[in-house]
Amino acid sequence: MLTPRDLAILDILQRDSDTPLADIGAKVHLSPSACSRRIAHLRENGYIRRNVAMIDRARVGLPTTVFVTVSARTHSAGWTEQFRHAVAQIPEIVEVVRLTGSIDYLLRVVLPSVDDYDRVYKALVARIEMNTVNASIVMETVKAAETLPLG
Template sequence: MQDLDLIDRKIVAELMRDATLPIAQIAEKVGLSQTPCWKRIQKLEALGVLTGRVALADPAKLGFGILVFVEIEAPNHSLEWREEFTRAVAQLPEIMEVYRMAGRMDYMLRVAVPDMAAFDLFYKRLTDAVPIKNVTSHFSMERIHFSTAYPVDTRNR
């Protein structure tokens, strides 16, 4: 982690909880006045600690009733295949996240689709786009816990 002091960590924690908070409220919560708080937020953005501010949405209310974790086994580990795979997954909007993994699988994808028919179409587009040795899909039955906030230490050390 970058060398962030306690105030910076508190600011980051507050923004991860609710990025819509006015500067005045964030400043009050972290023990600063508004201007120094705003300058710290700008610094955290410039350093790349804060990379964006988004609204979180309920996938089911947007019609995305199925969440699938897709394991990909690559046919090889060449630069050419990795670049082709990267281009292919960037073209598939159903893919929410892509991770290159260590262990028995090479890549893990988090995919959101409305229904099984949509997943079948997605699967066909993915496997037509790039050669893949093996694809294994795991369908989520229930989201028990979800957070986008990292557990930043906001205690005084």
């Protein structure tokens, strides 16, 4: 069970995982060593899965996002496994979620440019038969939260 103090620590770490223990402790009224023990406990219990660096996509040449909707050809276990394998083999597909409704999957694809989408599309359709595939190019990101609403 998470305490309010645990939630406060998680909130600080999700905003900046490089925050010094002394600063975290001051904000949650704990000593740095007590903070360290709490963070270790949160890690051991799976609340903190890993620490990552947030990369500026534009600066590394990947400014374009395309959302792709997929309707499955069939809903068999074999097709689903083949689809999972197919998307795993294409690094530009950075996220895949299964949905309810008329669309089965939503893919988030990150690319250098819109022109590169055709290459990803061809790689995907070469690996798996799908009923329909539709793409939407992101024109502007209005909101992209990097933190969870823990408060």
